[in-house]
Amino acid sequence: MVPHISQPLYLFPHFWRKCHVYLWHDPWFGDGPLSGIIDSGQLTSVRVEYYLVNGQWDRNKLAEDIPFEWIDRICSVPISGASGDSPIWRASSDGQFSLTSAWALIRQQHTPTPLLRIFWGSCLTPTISIFLWRLLLQRLPVDTKLQSRGTSLASRCYCCPDPSFHVSSLVSQSVDSPSIESIDDIFVESPTAKRTGIPHVADSLGLYYRVRTPSLTTHRVVWLPSDPGWVKLNTDGARRASTQIAAIGRIIRGSDAEAILAFHERISAPSCIAAELAALASDLRFVIQRQFTRVWIELDAEVIVRLLSHTDQGHWSLQSSLTVIWNSLSTLEYRITHINREGNTVADALANLGC
Template sequence: MQVQFDNTPSADNRSLLNNANASLRRALHCQELFWAQKARVKWLTDGDKNTAFYHAVAGKATLINAVLNSIPVYTVATVSIPKSVISYVEKVCANFFWSGTDGVHRKHWVSWDTIHHPISKGGLHIKSLWHTQLALASKQIWNIYHGSSLWASYARVRFRVDGGFPFKNYIPHGMSRLVFWAAHSNVINNSRWIIGDGRSVDFLKDVWIGQCCLQDLLNGPYTGPPITVREVVLNPHHPVRRLLPAASLLQDLHLLNQEDRCVWTASSEGSFTTSSAYRTFSVNGVKRPHLKRLWHPAYYKRAAIFCWRLLYRAIPVDSRISEHGIAIVSKCSCCSTPSVEDLNHLFIHNELATSLWQWAAVLLNIHLSNHDNITCRLWYTICHSNPSTPRGFFSLYSVMLILWEIWKARCSQRFEGKNYSIRRITHNIRFMIHMSLDATTFKVSPQDQHMKILNSIGFFPKVRDISFKLIRWIPPIRGMVLNVDGASKGNPGSCGGGGCIRDSKGNLLLAFAHSYGYGSSLVAETRALCDGIRLAIEYGFTLLEIRSDSAILVASIANNKPPAYWKPMNLTAWFVVVKLFGMNLVERSLAIKALSWAPSCWPFWYGNKLT
């Protein structure tokens, strides 16, 4: 084409030349993508023999989450992958995770299902491809039921969602029945309706009151057509009323002049997220929050994952290898006299371990457990050390590094014939602790005694300066003012809120503090505001001002977009002024007490009324 255009530079030849160049660039781009993808898979299969990150188990876990598990995500979001294919992919991931530097498959000391668990449940939080597929299918079904896009409107007509018989004859294209019904059941079980005008809520089949649908609680079978909440509420003689378990069930139910709203109960905000849907499927395992302490950002990741393996006794010492049917002659590499190597002997009783534990107990003044079992000793240290304080950070990290250095010394002696001296090992431990402390700023200042001990051995942890700000409560010019506040231990976590009502002279007229169970700080702020207004109405106080320190809550009300727990209460009519005001000391103490007391007799918002 280039020669033809040079000989005859016409418009047609120029067009043909441009098309040929475009096709060539497109082909080169496809070739580049192909080789890049192939190189990535080849690298994951064979590995870079000179890359230490590749050899580390912690690095492999990151690669599996970032690369291997992310490659098929787009595919599982569009079509269902068979379980056999998912099993094969997870088998490849497991072989890669446990393989050695030579690529030879090694024993899988911890099951892959356990590794899928979150860190707080003893896993490594490597995502399960099967649960990811179910979570993405749940997202698609949720959008069909409650989405507002043009595609969602078409899908509701296509699958007869609005006709009362959803998905009776058809399911979404590309989704297997096994995946569809598992995801569909998850969406139904984690959905709850907040009543507005009652037009969109099925009276019997939807969950809008209590913990289950009313169809399961009726005194007899109902054979009539589908009915909405609005039809039953507005018709006091409806036949279904005679089948209700209690005649007073609908006594306090009032319809509002707004649309019904379906909330996702698996998230504290009430909105659907793929991550919350994933958590509803991965519910196995016992929750042990202390395990999170192993994975402090400043800790050496190899030492952390080694201690994680030690908790599962997944260390290939001679005794553990013999337990799996491989007969070998056992000899401890860290002892001058012949001894059988097992976990407790290697990490507690051999000559090297004994010297290191004595050094840690005397020089570093670490309180150690007296357990003869190394797993119990490590778990005791994890439970009794708080890494958020310099003392706890130092204690836990020292034990982790001691265990890691013992294992390194054992492997060097056995496979390379190198001996590590006590002085070299203690120097490495002190250096690692010093580097981690330099990169960490603590919020809590240690006791003077602990700080002196750390300073005497050359460690100077950095503690964030605490500044105090005095806030003066300004009384209103006239009338009464409601001050509210909420707080949560974690976000989300155990939450509570409170407030007080004062007059223009500063006299305290009413104060309250409530516990709201599990939720976010915004939930606590909103529900404390609802409680304060309802109590003001109940006691006949006329509020001229309401003050809150939550910028999100104030902005949501100002923009007429209240949060999920605020909208059903329809309390915006009582607002005259909403001011953003700093939290005073009385409100702070009430919120903190609500978290610690939490008696069951306090009011609790449930559904559409205060019980």
């Protein structure tokens, strides 16, 4: 457990035949362990599987130990037998543990500095980034800095054994006298800096930007109908950050490309990905109600395709929606593919119409 962090791990119980998740003390419930919300009494070692019958919540058993007002919320957690118990790392977007996400939890974060973003940007080489960083911290080994640290520079100026001797007093005595190299002299006071400005000085010092030209590739996007005996489902979810309104859009077509149903609906979703998952879950419920058994699902959200193909584990807050979808898919013969937004224009327009 990461110190100073409250419950960074989320346990999502899946495989009920070998369920090792404790009901009261493991963080399988969205709001944290039940022991921190409800008085558990003496039931500290009971497992989740005790309250399940045939893969579903047993309300009668829950009513024996759980306050009535909490039973509906517990029963809303979907049950799946598709895989084993899954630990989900709450601090990362993909649910996987990483040292980067753990460090982000315990580090003391400060307000980001725009200048440092420029210094460490991808357009600069590491050598130049380190140089600018040292310049900002006044760690460049110029004459004045070395003299302030007690380093003798007799070969540069025999008139100035005292490190506190200021360059301006030397220059005022004689224009031809040797000056002491300083950061101000390089970037502000030097004739080159005054004549040409900082950009030219940077160029004369070898500072340059590495410009990356993006390569553009043309792809042909074509929508194709399903095979005979199949239906094709194009779905999309949308959410406007300005109004916090989310909506879903769907269109189901037969193998002859004729529309069977087109529909849009407003929903409650905290993010665009959550809206996409809610759209698919709702669409699959409709497909099952209409007794379609073969469905080709096409999405323009590539991240959803990766989640459903188990390539990515997904954020812990999406696990309930994913389980509902997997439960629905287990009753169907299906295929899931990605298509660019240009090929999903109808579902996209329906979702935006709902927003």
